Amino acid sequence: MIKYLATASLLLAGAFLSTSLALAADPGITDTEIVIGDVEPLTGPPALLGVAASIGHKIAIAEANAAGGINGRKIKYVLEDDGYVTARTIQGVKKVTDVDKAFAMLGISGSGQSIAVMPLLEKAGIPTVIDVAPVKFLWEPPRKNVFVVGQSYEEGIIHLVNFLAEKNPGKKWGLITQDDDYGVTVRDGFDTVVKARKLNVVYSGNYKKGQQDFSSDMLQLKESGAEVFLAGGIIGENIAMMKELEKLNIKPVVGIFWPGRVEPVLKLMGPAGDGIYAVDYVEPFAGAAGKAFLEKAKGLLPEAEMKGINRYSMTGYAAAKVLISAIERCGKQPTWACTIAELEKTKNVETGIMAPISFGPGVRFSNQKLQIMQSEFSTLSFKPVN
Amino acid sequence: MQYFMQLLISGLAIGAIYGLIAMGFAVIYKSTGLVNFAQGEMTMITAYIAWTISTTVSGNVVVVALGAILAAVVLGLIIERVVMRPMLGEPVFATVMVTIGLAVILRSSINFIWDAYPHGLDVGFGRSIVRVGPIGVRTGQIAVIVTLLVLLAAIWAFFRYSKIGVAMRAVAADDRTALLMGISATRVHALAWAASSVIAGIGGVFFALSYDLSPAMFQLGLKAFPATILGGLDAVLGSGVGGLLIGITENLAGGYLGSGMKEVAGFAMIIVVLMIRPFGIFGERDIERV
């Protein structure tokens, strides 16, 4: 009996020792491997964004691995599905950090989900680069280990409205937004410009998330006589709105935001979707940079995943690239502390698909340069506007 | 007036789609006593199959329509045979729960078989716009209203005059007695599932025609279920009318009170109506004996 106890306590002590030894190095890193974790909606309608983002991460990781990995270590990508349910995002992050022992994180799901996991990430201290849903809350106040690549919805809409206001002086304006945090930030940005430029807003709608029929909303827009219209829907909503406008026989100047700027939308809008303005911080796929990106992806991705690519793949790719290059700069023995320090030193990292990315001391937001694009029905693509 | 008319017509068009799916709910409830929580998902699958036919086989309206109906029948029969029939005689709650499990499977199968991108159903019909004065309507919207009205008449005649229709009413009224009279309950159930799948599927295809296909389409079921309740769960025709009422109410509320009120208005009307008629507008009062 005593013998057993002795063995047991020895085993226990051994287990303790080995865990404490493991603690000396940061989790997620062995001599041959580095684990990068991610949680995205991979099922249900939001999979459109989650799958695309994860594909972007995969491209950057495959690219790094093809070049021999990070200083000889191959990157292992661990991806969890949250189905766009916040509670599952929290669990996904816990799984990735505790069970899979990720070294760093990319992602993470939608804006509400990112906000909800923020305390968790902060407590864990794991280096994280967020790319999917850049909202101010994620970098204000700056958190030591959380970096955000992208541009805020507010700035995006401010840029777009300023552009449209200059092009269409003295016109009447209409706006419709979704009744969630995304919609609120869009509205905030819009209001800023409205105040500054004293725009004449004649219609302001607020639709319920999941609404599919926009006939009454667009009819109100028509009645109001709006000449410039900001469609704050995401994908299906914007399509439905454009079709309604076509039916009502009006053609205001239309602006949309990047969450809805995916090419298949143009095909569905039909001729009604010709000439709509969009704002984004990644290059359009129709341009040289976009084509080069697709070409690169073709060599690194299985054929079946190619059709999942959209603008979120670009933002995902850029974020992964920034993270990988920071880990790389840490040399032979990367640690969390070093990775965070190097992320902070990120200066003009080129990704080829958006303006060079930089962070700095106390700056956790890359503040990407925005550009305006216009859709073209004949080629089903977005072209930059100068 | 013109504003009102435009709202009314759009309301009728979307209401007709709700109505068709609501009839799908009612057909199953009337003949099996179950609420099919997978109705919206079945509708979505039929629409996606119609889209696949249009892109792979032929974009001809007739081919797509017949193909979609056939697919809906097969879908309904398979579900009845494989999933629902084994549950015959089990507690109602467990059986309804099975439809919830089924809904999960069907919903996931969209991204599994197809993808999460929106798609447009193009059959060379339904997208052109007819203008009567200042009011614009798509031909597909007119077609769905007409289809609903025709179906309402046909179903009324079916339940009133055909032998099977009478049998279905008998099973609904008292399945044990119906069995004694030599009516096969399983056959009636199979027929109900197939019919429900087709009627709702037609609604789904029309939706895809006027709007677009997306994996979020199953939410139509959530809009149509209240319509069924409004019309009366056991009233097939009433459910169709219930759909129209909800569509109109939503659009009028959206047009006159603002977009935020759209969703709420439909529900508010249901609560008010149920306070006055607790079994729906056309539903039959349950007579209880102790």
Next chain:
Amino acid sequence: MRTGDFKQTYGELVTLVDSPPVWLWSAVLVAGLIAAPFVLNSYALSFLMIILITVVGTLGLNILTGYTGLISLGHVGFLVTGAYAYAVLVSKYQMHPLVGFLGAGVVPALASLIVGAPSLRLKGLYLAITTLAFSFIINTVILEARWLTNGARGISVQRPEIFGFSFDSDAAFTYLCLGFAVLTLFATLNIRRSRAGRAFVAIRDNDTAARVMGINLHAYKLFAFVTSAFITGLAGALYGIYLSFVSVEGFPFLLSIEALAILIVGGLGSALGAVLGTILIVLLPEATRFVFSLFSAQIDAVFTTGAQELKSMLYGLVIILFLRFQPRGLVGAWHDIRRMWVNWPLRY
């Protein structure tokens, strides 16, 4: 030798537990749960938290749907009201967390009086639709009442500190949830044994007969609504704290359906069923994940893009198969096993 189960007095019929071993095993279970935070990693612990929070919520729904037979498709409405009541009181107005929890119970309870009113006239699915309507309308109300709720922006919620004891760590918060779950379990079990509980069941089984026996239908139906909403609201507060961020989006309609699923899979009308059902439904995705990991190489090779969806299809399939072979739910299975254990080798 044990013989069948004979109850000789009325008191024996309504005792909380009918044999000492049950007390023993319950004590072992509680001890295990208390030890759990020391043993489990934070991922496993998050499942324990979710299970405990969900147990509170489903026990709340069980009073209404399981005991009284009033189907609710809108319980997420009470959940979100409770979460907001807590968030507004504690995060916005810096009140004591206990006041917050009280509010999280009372506000939904008041709301339930409005929702419960139609139940005096409606039955079955017709009632279900008014609760569904409530859950949609309450979302609109929350989004519109920006001055109170921040509208769509949501409210951040910290883990509470009560009387100097901080529930910030996962372990401590698990204990808080455990406390609520145990209290709720005792509360519902005792309600079931009381006069009110018997009235609820009588209403469920046949409301006309219940009325003839002198049960005030209106009062008891409303009472069921109020207690159910109160408990569900508490679960909402806990869920909001768990999410650390309360917004309408964090409480999707799906939760209402899932709560019903838990009750049915567990076995309708039984507190034990609510607990067992919660454990099964919460852990099911993890179980399917495990099954998947066994074949992950093959599955990834065949379905590069659809593997995740396949997983949720499997989830649906398990529910269907379970109900096919065990339509009385987990409680039914439990009773079968227990009977077999006691009566073996005889069948009865």
